[in-house]
Amino acid sequence: MNERLKNLFNVEKFEIKNYMEKMVIKNLESQIEKRDDICKCERCLLDIIAYALNHLPAKYVVTDKGSIYTRLEELEVQLNADITREVFKAIELVKKNKRHE
Numbered sequence: 001m002n003e004r005l006k007n008l009f010n011v012e013k014f015e016i017k018n019y020m021e022k023m024v025i026k027n028l029e030s031q032i033e034k035r036d037d038i039c040k041c042e043r044c045l046l047d048i049i050a051y052a053l054n055h056l057p058a059k060y061v062v063t064d065k066g067s068i069y070t071r072l073e074e075l076e077v078q079l080n081a082d083i084t085r086e087v088f089k090a091i092e093l094v095k096k097n098k099r100h101e
């Protein structure tokens with residue numbers, strides 16, 4: 001592969017990110033806040049995030065490195081019901097199939 005293309009994920013100024021990751025984490029945060037029946041260790045939280053992300057569409061955006069996402073609130077409102085549902089399903093699944101002792 002062309003060197004320039006290969007290094008695009010590593011350029012200084014810009015970055016490409018899946019904005020869905022950020023929305024899932026935010027949603028997860030608000031859902032687990034109210035629950036004390038689930039394990040909140042890093043492994044379980046990552047399992048929950050992976051499951052939810054595999055069931056939601058990726059939403060890639062290009063931003064100036066380090067800058068805050070802007071103008072995506074509309075997208076967030078649109079997708080919020082889907083995200084809440086998938087995160088909830090993920091929490092229940094990981095609760096029943098914990099990957100550690």
Ligand SMILES: [Zn+2]
Nearest residue numbers: 039040041044
């Ligand atoms: Zn755990």
